[in-house]
Amino acid sequence: MQASEKILRSCVHCGFCTATCPTYLLLGDELDSPRGRIYLIKDMFENGRPATKEVVRHVDRCLSCLSCMSTCPSGVNYMHLVDHARAHIEKTYQRDWTDRLMRAMLAAILPYPNRLRWALALAGFARPFAGLLRPIPKLGARLAAMLELAPWRLPPRTTLDHPQTISATATQRGRVALLSGCAQPVLNPDINEATVRLLTRMGLEIVLPEGEGCCGALVHHIGKEDQAHAAAKRNIDAWCAEIDGKGLDAIVITASGCGTSIKDYGFMFRNDPAYAEKAAKVSALAKDVTEVVSRFGLPDTTRKPDLVVAYHSACSMQHGQQIKDEPKKLLKAAGFQIRDVPEGHICCGSAGTYNILQPEIAGRLRARKVGNIMKMSPEVIATGNLGCMTQIGKGLREAQHTVPILHSVELLDWATGGPMPPVLVERGFAEPAPTAIAAE
Ligand code: SF4
Ligand code: SF4
Numbered sequence: 001m002q003a004s005e006k007i008l009r010s011c012v013h014c015g016f017c018t019a020t021c022p023t024y025l026l027l028g029d030e031l032d033s034p035r036g037r038i039y040l041i042k043d044m045f046e047n048g049r050p051a052t053k054e055v056v057r058h059v060d061r062c063l064s065c066l067s068c069m070s071t072c073p074s075g076v077n078y079m080h081l082v083d084h085a086r087a088h089i090e091k092t093y094q095r096d097w098t099d100r101l102m103r104a105m106l107a108a109i110l111p112y113p114n115r116l117r118w119a120l121a122l123a124g125f126a127r128p129f130a131g132l133l134r135p136i137p138k139l140g141a142r143l144a145a146m147l148e149l150a151p152w153r154l155p156p157r158t159t160l161d162h163p164q165t166i167s168a169t170a171t172q173r174g175r176v177a178l179l180s181g182c183a184q185p186v187l188n189p190d191i192n193e194a195t196v197r198l199l200t201r202m203g204l205e206i207v208l209p210e211g212e213g214c215c216g217a218l219v220h221h222i223g224k225e226d227q228a229h230a231a232a233k234r235n236i237d238a239w240c241a242e243i244d245g246k247g248l249d250a251i252v253i254t255a256s257g258c259g260t261s262i263k264d265y266g267f268m269f270r271n272d273p274a275y276a277e278k279a280a281k282v283s284a285l286a287k288d289v290t291e292v293v294s295r296f297g298l299p300d301t302t303r304k305p306d307l308v309v310a311y312h313s314a315c316s317m318q319h320g321q322q323i324k325d326e327p328k329k330l331l332k333a334a335g336f337q338i339r340d341v342p343e344g345h346i347c348c349g350s351a352g353t354y355n356i357l358q359p360e361i362a363g364r365l366r367a368r369k370v371g372n373i374m375k376m377s378p379e380v381i382a383t384g385n386l387g388c389m390t391q392i393g394k395g396l397r398e399a400q401h402t403v404p405i406l407h408s409v410e411l412l413d414w415a416t417g418g419p420m421p422p423v424l425v426e427r428g429f430a431e432p433a434p435t436a437i438a439a440e
Contacts, residue, residue, distance in 0.1 A: 001045065007081045008042045010074050011035070017068035017078075022347045023061050026364055031058045034068035034078055041085045050092030051085075059085050061361060063354050064221055065347035066260075066319035079260075079320070080267065083220065090223035098138040103222050106353050111182045111214035111231060113161070120186065123150035145359035149390055151187060158189030163210040166196055173203035173296060174249040177242055179235075179262070182214035184255055184386045190422055191254050191386065194413035195289055199252065201417060202296050207248075211238035215253075217261035221352040232265050233275060240278045243285070250287045250295075254409060256385040257352060260320030262286040288317065289409050290327045290384065299416040303432045304335035309411070310378035311338050312369070312392065314385035315347050327384055327408045334415035339376040343368070350391035362391070370395035374403075380424070381405040402427065 017034040018024045024033035031040065031054075040055045051059075059082065068078050095103070109115045123146070130147040134140045160180060178195060185192060196206055216231035242248050253259040266283035269275040287295075309331060317323050328338050349355055349365030369392060373381055381396075381403060383389060389405050396403060410421040420431055 001084075004041075004045055004081055004084045007077050008038065008045070011038050011072075011076045012074050013038075014073070016073060017071045017076075020067045020071045020345055022063060022065060022067065022349075022365055023361065025346065026361060027061070029058075032061055034072075034076075037062055037085075038076070038078070038081065041081060044085070044088065051089040052093075055085075056089055056093055056095070059089060061358060063315070063347050063349070063351040063365075065315035065351060067315060067345050067347065070319045070322075070345065079264070086221070086223035087225040090225065096138070098142075102139070102142055102357060103224075106356065107219045107222065107224050107227060110218050110353070111216075111227075113182055113186050116183055116186050117154065120150050120154055123147050124152070124154075127152075141359045142356055145362070146356045149355065149394060154186070155189055158185050158193060160189065160192050160196065160208060161185055162208070163212075164208050166200055166206040166208075168203045168205050169200045170203040170299075172205055175205045175207065175246060176250045176252050176292065177207050177209055177212070177239055177248050179215065179251065179253045179255075179258060180208055180212060181255055181258060182218070187390065188386055188407075190410060191407045194407070194410040194418060194421070195252065195254050197418045198293065198299070198409060198413040198416065199289075201299050202293070204249075204292075204296065206252075207242055207246075209238040209242050211235075211241075215258040215261045217257055218352050220261060221354075222357075229268065232261075232268060232279070235262070236265060236269075236275060236278050236282050239282050239285070243281060248285055250292050251282065251285045252287060252289050252292050254289045254384075254407065255387070256288060256314045256317035256321060256323070257387055259286060259288045260316040263321060288321060288323055288326075288384065290330055291323065293330055293409075293412065294326045298330055298333055298412065301334055301415045301435055302417045303415060304435055305411070305415055305432045307336055307379045307429075308377065309336045309338055310341050310373045310376040310381045311408075312341055312348070312373060312381055312383040312388060312405075313344055314383055314388045315351070317384050318345065323384075327382070330412055331382060331408060334412050336380075336382075336411060336415070339378060341369075342372045342375060344372075348388050348391050348395075350385075350387035352387065355387075355391055366391055366395040367399070370399055370401070374399075374401060378403055380411070382408045382411055384408050 216228035220228035266280035269279035348369040349362035355362035
């Protein structure tokens with residue numbers, strides 16, 4: 001509570017943050033702005049009250065995109081405040097049964113790759129009936145959104161789905177752990193496979209430690225603090241065993257949403273005598289893959305694809321981790337033409353489970369984002385977060401655009417000697433001629 005009181009005191013209510021808040025932009029209600037939510041949370045905490053229906057409605061509509069934190073001149077840590085408010089809501093407010101059912105289902109499935117695989121297989125059968133579910137009051141739109149986000153077919157299992165150590169393919173310069181994650185290896189194993197090829201080519205040994213799994217972010221954002229902390233502690237134990245063993249130069253994360261959470265483990269466990277030090281150590285080593293590639297240096301390019309790439313910066317990348325230029329610099333160095341997306345600071349509406357729990361707002365943000373991206377006439381879209389890829393991918397299909405969306409690391413791997421990303425093969429992209437370095 002002390003931390004939240006300090007945050008509440010630091011807000012001077014200037015309202016600068018309202019200009020960059022996606023929900024205020026769409027809904028125009030002060031209570032759907034950061035300042036309005038801060039007022040509601042302040043009132044709840046200062047009076048020691050349980051959450052009310054009004055507080056829940058407006059906090060639930062918050063994307064946790066953290067655009068307000070990038071804008072705030074007073075350094076208000078809205079992330080920690082809204083996380084605390086969500087945990088308080090979970091403990092003090094009785095949601096209606098449809099809400100409880102949806103949240104329990106998401107928390108029981110998404111963090112567990114095997115359960116998710118089964119659920120997606122079932123979703124494949126149910127998907128044609130998504131439209132029939134939509135009229136069901138309170139539940140229908142969410143169930144339909146969930147089915148429509150599920151892929152038509154699941155990719156095959158990755159060989160990176162179990163603990164292992166992968167040797168560097170060049171002279172070894174370091175040793176890193178790679179977060180396998182939960183939903184990402186099921187939905188898009190190409191991302192971590194491209195990461196492994198790229199990092200080993202850079203001379204990094206990669207370990208996928210025993211016991212590591214979901215970072216806890218998905219459940220943390222729906223207020224399930226105990227479940228999130230248990231997941232975080234499992235990871236901290238797994239990574240600390242490696243740090244204390246052969247040592248680690250970094251913990252590499254390929255989903256910026258997970259990166260924001262893992263970088264916050266130090267704060268999460270600051271008052272836990274058994275975990276405070278270990279969590280701070282893990283947070284200090286946690287790096288987005290583009291930070292690691294920048295630090296160790298991009299390998300020489302073997303082909304110059306020269307494609308026009310619209311770079312979509314995920315909120316968790318630009319606002320959560322304040323990583324703004326590294327991915328674009330790397331893509332440019334690899335030979336791509338980078339175009340910034342107008343209104344790039346505004347969320348695409350993915351936001352963890354937001355696009356399932358708040359499908360109407362998420363749908364409006366998705367359409368707005370796709371419209372802005374397509375103004376750049378890209379040949380390819382790049383980003384650093386699977387959630388955004390899924391959300392924008394759905395928007396592209398809805399608007400009947402065929403431009404592919406990929407993770408930045410897939411493009412970096414391709415330009416420096418990896419195979420053409422499968423999505424580009426499927427869409428008939430031509431393999432560019434080898435560069436002089438590769439031809440020598
Ligand atoms: S959060 Fe920051 S920008 Fe927003 S009202 Fe408070 S001080 Fe102003
Ligand atoms: S996190 Fe995003 S949606 Fe929530 S108040 Fe801040 S800017 Fe608005």
